[in-house]
Amino acid sequence: MKNPITGKIYDIQGFSVQDxxxxxxxxxxxxxPLRCPWCHSPESQQFKSQLCWMEMRCVGVDLCGLCLEACPKGAIHPGERVYSELKKKEMQSVVVDRDLCDDCGECAKVCYAEALYMCGKDYTVSEVIDRVIKDKPFYDKSGGGVTISGGEALAQPEFTLALLKACKENGLHVALDTTGFAKWELVKQTLPYVDLYLYDLKHMDSQKHQTVIGVPNERILENAKRIAEAGGKLQVRIPVIPQFNDSRENIKKTGEFCKTLGDAVTLIQLLPYHNLGNMKYERLGRKALLLEAKPPSDRKMNVLKELLEGMGLPVSIH
Ligand code: SF4
Ligand code: SF4
Structure with missing residues (x-):
């Protein structure tokens, strides 16, 4: 018998009201496939499972130290002995050498404190359905459902298509949160199973899009147009990033583009940049790229909202 398709998933979050x-x-x-410098889910970027390290959970090598022996690459060493404010005692935790680590996960298997853990696990479609169907009474009562997100879910096309189909077969309202950066032939196949696209528009200038994010925007805009022409619904999301896309000019152009999509656009969400994801970079042994950036002020967000509303578009902040 053929093995069932699996998808690499890093989280399944119940009771979500933002998606x-x-x-x-x-x-x-x-x-x-994109590399947004403001990404607040850096653990979503790579396709493979990755080792995460949360120092505050480590009980220290004096009490434990199991990971030191478990690592076949010799990538884990005792750290400095320092006073921990959190634990109110002197202790020595560990240091992961990311140049040696190949994310094999052996250390996470022995770390009972879950200071070391793997991000990314293979699921079959029926495993996901078993999990999401449990909350169907809540979806039915609130007008909710399931949102398939990422990363970019369309970058695991076979699994995502099978999952979307299975959600629909189980009578669930389905949203697909996407960057829109995929071949139209693939996006087209999602149309029968998606009730709502949560669709990111990050910048109307393709050159700036390419320079900052790593890909141009033509395909993204074209797919939005085609979804609208095919009768799909789009909730457009604009992450408002200081000094990148927060000018009146860019937001106005984004609004003008949304107008061309007609009543396919159910809402434009302005999402203010935040830096709450910075600690996630540290867990992966990386540095956040926008350490200096400040979230836009409420005043700024309201000005942009009023600009779009003045164009007759439905807008929310958050
Ligand atoms: S994931 Fe594997 S290679 Fe990396 S630190 Fe843990 S045991 Fe070592
Ligand atoms: S196994 Fe976990 S708790 Fe034990 S020393 Fe290593 S990181 Fe710390």
Whole structure:
């Protein structure tokens, strides 16, 4: 018998109210072809499972130290002995040498404190359905459902298509949170199973899009047009990033583009940049790229909202 398709997932979050209408369960897939410097889910970017390290959970090598022996690459060493404010005692935790680590996960298997853990696990479609279907009464009561997100879910096309189809077969409202950066032939196949696209528009200038994010925007804009022409619904999301896309000119152009999509656009969400994801970079042994950036002020967000509303568009902040 053929093995069932699996997808690499890094989180399944119940009771989500930020990812489409009502109460939802959001399934986060790993892997993304874009590299947004403000990404607050850096664990979503790579397709493979990755080792994460949360120092505050470590009980120290005096009490434990199991990971030191478990690592076949010799990538884990005792750290400095320092006073921990959190634990109110002197202790020595560990240091992961990311140049030696190949994310094999052996250390996470022995770390009972879950200071070391793997991000990204293979799921079959039926495993995901078993998990999400449990909350169906909440979806039905609140007008919610399931949101497939990432990373970029369309970058795991076979699994995502099978999952979207299975959600629909189980009578669930389905949202697909996407960057829109995929071949139209693939996006087209999602149309029968997706009730709402949560669709990111990051910058209207393709050159700036390419320079900052790593890919141009033509395909993204074209796919949005085609979804609208095919009768799909789009909730457009604009992450408002200081000094990148927060000018009146860019937001106005984005609004003008949304107008061309007609009533396919159910809402434009302005999402203010935040830096809450910075600690996630540290867990992966990376540095956040926008350490200096400050979230836009409420005043700024309201000015942009009023600009779009003045064009007759439905807008929310957050
Ligand atoms: S994931 Fe594997 S290679 Fe990396 S530190 Fe843990 S045991 Fe070592
Ligand atoms: S196994 Fe976990 S708790 Fe034990 S020393 Fe290593 S990181 Fe710390």
């Amino acid at each position: 489409g209408p009502g109460i939802r369960t959001t399934v986060f897939l790993k892997g993304c």
